[in-house]
Amino acid sequence: MSQNLVVKERATRPRSLRKKLRLEGKVPAILYGYEVEATPIYVDDAELSKIVRENGQNVVLTFELNGQKINALIGEAQFDTFSRHLKHIELISVDMSEETEVEAEIVLKGEAAGVKAGGEIAQSLYSLRVSATPDKLPEFVEIDVAPLAIGDSVLVKDLPDFADFRVMNDPEEHILSVQEKQDLPTEEVGEEAAEEAAPEVIGETEEDKEEPAE
Numbered sequence: 001m002s003q004n005l006v007v008k009e010r011a012t013r014p015r016s017l018r019k020k021l022r023l024e025g026k027v028p029a030i031l032y033g034y035e036v037e038a039t040p041i042y043v044d045d046a047e048l049s050k051i052v053r054e055n056g057q058n059v060v061l062t063f064e065l066n067g068q069k070i071n072a073l074i075g076e077a078q079f080d081t082f083s084r085h086l087k088h089i090e091l092i093s094v095d096m097s098e099e100t101e102v103e104a105e106i107v108l109k110g111e112a113a114g115v116k117a118g119g120e121i122a123q124s125l126y127s128l129r130v131s132a133t134p135d136k137l138p139e140f141v142e143i144d145v146a147p148l149a150i151g152d153s154v155l156v157k158d159l160p161d162f163a164d165f166r167v168m169n170d171p172e173e174h175i176l177s178v179q180e181k182q183d184l185p186t187e188e189v190g191e192e193a194a195e196e197a198a199p200e201v202i203g204e205t206e207e208d209k210e211e212p213a214e
Helices: 016-023 045-055 187-197 206-210
Strands: 002-004 007-009 026-033 036-044 060-065 068-079 086-093 100-109 119-123 127-132 140-144 153-155 174-180
Touching: 007 060, 016 026, 026 045, 026 068, 036 045, 036 060, 036 086, 045 086, 100 119
Parallel strands: 002 060, 026 086, 100 140
Antiparallel strands: 007 036, 026 036, 060 068, 068 086, 100 127, 119 174, 153 174
């Protein structure tokens, strides 16, 4: 499902115009891609943030520019280091009938049987490269971990076939595993390690070691 967005063309000079737009709550952007020339534009920060918050990063944005209806996906976004407000964003025009590839976050569902038994999940992959027509792109990919026992792993090839999209990662790529929890060293072990690490005094005899200091 697409979401309507108000987009307006902008001038690129002087550079101070971008700062002025940001102060007004607007985000400078660049539009490029399918059947459009690269065009400097701007959007309302609050409006775009609300759409993404409610629909996810892979939402299709629909708008009109110079009399042309455009469907676009969000590309690279730049954020201010301190305020975390958007500084600049890319909008990529797409053909709604052709597949495109994006990143989709991995979301774990349920509590693994192995975790209930005292283990823990070791996750090495947090997003997947997926391909679909723009209207079918997922916000996230859900993996049910409830049946997993200690020693079980999930590779990309273990994922089910999804109806609306294809996963493009290497089938042998590791996503996660359930392993025994790695216990921290006990205080006793720590004391033994400290004793082993204590420097030896040159010329000290075994009797000296056993004799308490005054």
